[in-house]
Amino acid sequence: MCRRRGVSVFLLIVAIVVSPALSLSSHSPTCKAWIVQSIPTDMPHLPPVPGVLSTEEVLRWLAGNSTSKLQIIAQYWQLLAQPNDPRSGDYGFSLSDLRRFGASSGLSVYKAIEAAADRNVNVKIVQHSGVYPDYEQESAHLASGRPNVENVTLLLGDWWGSGIVHAKVWISDNKDVYIGSANNDWKSLTQVKEVGIYLVDCPNVASKVDTYVNNLLKLASLNSSLYTRTVWDSEWQSRRKVPCWSHFVALKERCRSPLPTYIETPNVMGYPVISDPFMFKIRIDTPGHNKSTSKESLSYLSFSPPELSFGKFQTDEQAWIDTIKSVNFGGTVRMNTMDWLSQSQYVDQTIYWSSLSSAISEVVFSKQATVKILVAYWGHFIENTDQYLKSLLYSNILCSSSKYNKCGGKVEIKYYKVPGFNSTGPAIREGNRTGNIYPGYTRVNHGKYAVSDVRAHIGTNNLVWDYFYTTAGVSFGTYNEAIVSQLQEIFDADWDSPYAVSVEPLQGA
Ligand SMILES: *[C@@H]1O[C@H](CO)[C@@H](O)[C@H](O)[C@H]1NC(C)=O
Numbered sequence: 212m213c214r215r216r217g218v219s220v221f222l223l224i225v226a227i228v229v230s231p232a233l234s235l236s237s238h239s240p241t242c243k244a245w246i247v248q249s250i251p252t253d254m255p256h257l258p259p260v261p262g263v264l265s266t267e268e269v270l271r272w273l274a275g276n277s278t279s280k281l282q283i284i285a286q287y288w289q290l291l292a293q294p295n296d297p298r299s300g301d302y303g304f305s306l307s308d309l310r311r312f313g314a315s316s317g318l319s320v321y322k323a324i325e326a327a328a329d330r331n332v333n334v335k336i337v338q339h340s341g342v343y344p345d346y347e348q349e350s351a352h353l354a355s356g357r358p359n360v361e362n363v364t365l366l367l368g369d370w371w372g373s374g375i376v377h378a379k380v381w382i383s384d385n386k387d388v389y390i391g392s393a394n395n396d397w398k399s400l401t402q403v404k405e406v407g408i409y410l411v412d413c414p415n416v417a418s419k420v421d422t423y424v425n426n427l428l429k430l431a432s433l434n435s436s437l438y439t440r441t442v443w444d445s446e447w448q449s450r451r452k453v454p455c456w457s458h459f460v461a462l463k464e465r466c467r468s469p470l471p472t473y474i475e476t477p478n479v480m481g482y483p484v485i486s487d488p489f490m491f492k493i494r495i496d497t498p499g500h501n502k503s504t505s506k507e508s509l510s511y512l513s514f515s516p517p518e519l520s521f522g523k524f525q526t527d528e529q530a531w532i533d534t535i536k537s538v539n540f541g542g543t544v545r546m547n548t549m550d551w552l553s554q555s556q557y558v559d560q561t562i563y564w565s566s567l568s569s570a571i572s573e574v575v576f577s578k579q580a581t582v583k584i585l586v587a588y589w590g591h592f593i594e595n596t597d598q599y600l601k602s603l604l605y606s607n608i609l610c611s612s613s614k615y616n617k618c619g620g621k622v623e624i625k626y627y628k629v630p631g632f633n634s635t636g637p638a639i640r641e642g643n644r645t646g647n648i649y650p651g652y653t654r655v656n657h658g659k660y661a662v663s664d665v666r667a668h669i670g671t672n673n674l675v676w677d678y679f680y681t682t683a684g685v686s687f688g689t690y691n692e693a694i695v696s697q698l699q700e701i702f703d704a705d706w707d708s709p710y711a712v713s714v715e716p717l718q719g720a
Pocket residue numbers: 271272273274275276411
């Protein structure tokens with residue numbers, strides 16, 4: 212009797228102790244995702260895709276909802292327009308021009324961060340040194356007089372010889388995340404076309420992005436001259452500077468990584484493909500799309516440069532390639548980028564880089580896939596892009612060059628021209644009216660994503676070698692059917708719009 216009472220008292224205690232935890236886990240909210248876009252003003256012929264959120268509202272909400280911690284990875288800050296600074300691309304535009312351009316969106320995002328900082332939220336910023344004319348000034352203003360705001364500048368050039376922090380990532384309260392192409396710039400909200408993903412109540416994903424942020428912060432705390440080597444990189448046939456723990460350094464000379472979390476794979480040079488990269492197996496609700504399923508699906512993160520990745524996370528280059536190769540037989544891959552080059556752009560020794568173009572040709576040949584690529588044509592277009600795109604289009608000729616190939620696949624490429632792209636810059640230069648209709652560095656399709664018939668990949672890297680090997684970038688990808696299908700809709704709206712014009716094959720080819 213006595214004993215039995217003991218047992219029931221014990222059970223009662225167990226019930227009391229366990230039940231809050233049980234109810235917590237049974238009510239723990241499901242991860243939700245929305246695709247996020249910025250659509251420049253004055254694009255009347257672009258049909259809107261329903262259920263997509265705007266970058267401005269998502270960034271405001273991330274700051275607005277944060278109660279304890281807000282982390283931001285930024286290349287630069289220009290949330291506040293500067294029509295009165297003669298060095299700015301905003302110079303000379305009137306207040307009514309700026310209103311028409313939507314510049315107040317930047318101010319409201321800035322105010323939301325400031326309000327979070329004033330609520331004593333711990334704000335942690337990792338950034339590149341910013342851009343002309345005011346560099347780190349906005350984040351310094353946020354940090355000024357607020358011990359809860361940390362503003363860290365990390366120069367990847369000290370570690371890789373060139374390269375920058377180029378990821379655009381926000382994490383709020385270790386559970387809500389934005390990853391995408393939008394800079395912390397007012398123009399990224401209303402004058403540049405952007406694509407990103409907003410994840411809400413996804414602590415598993417947030418904690419892995421947080422690990423990457425910590426790796427960046429650790430790097431910023433170290434003296435790079437003690438941890439870098441200049442080596443012959445046999446994979447890219449280039450002599451270049453890398454962190455001493457890089458797999459481009461011969462094993463015998465490689466140092467132990469000082470990063471809190473890191474990959475160890477002995478006996479390899481470079482960063483070979485991981486055969487079973489880490490995947491989150493989680494249910495993601497998609498309130499912005501009616502195809503929402505309650506099924507679990509696989510999702511992933513990928514990172515660049517490879518030396519900053521950790522665990523079994525794949526490099527960003529591999530994640531792009533695997534997305535291209537995920538296409539079904541006879542299916543379609545859609546790819547969107549600002550810049551495209553099958554080479555490097557910023558390193559001294561030019562590197563030839565066919566990783567993505569090879570993957571594209573491979574699926575065109577053997578899987579008879581159609582690969583559609585949208586590349587931005589804008590005020591700062593890279594001059595030899597056209598030759599590389601034409602060389603990729605030549606795959607169509609090669610594929611059908613023998614009747615034994617039974618070639619059914621093809622590559623199609625279009626330039627995306629946001630109207631006004633060739634009239635950007637300050638309104639006044641050295642006292643004279645320029646005739647520019649829009650501010651500098653605007654009117655461009657800046658999104659970086661790929662979507663096959665089964666897998667969606669949303670990132671921050673341009674499709675140029677440097678971004679994958681010397682630049683800090685982050686992508687989120689998923690096999691979630693609703694996200695795949697909505698990203699296809701976004702691409703098709705652009706592809707079928709009058710703003711997309713075909714890249715012509717070489718004359719005579
Ligand atoms: C918090 O986020 C939700 C959507 O995720 C949004 O509806 C709400 O307005 C946000 N709250 C604040 C204060 O920003």
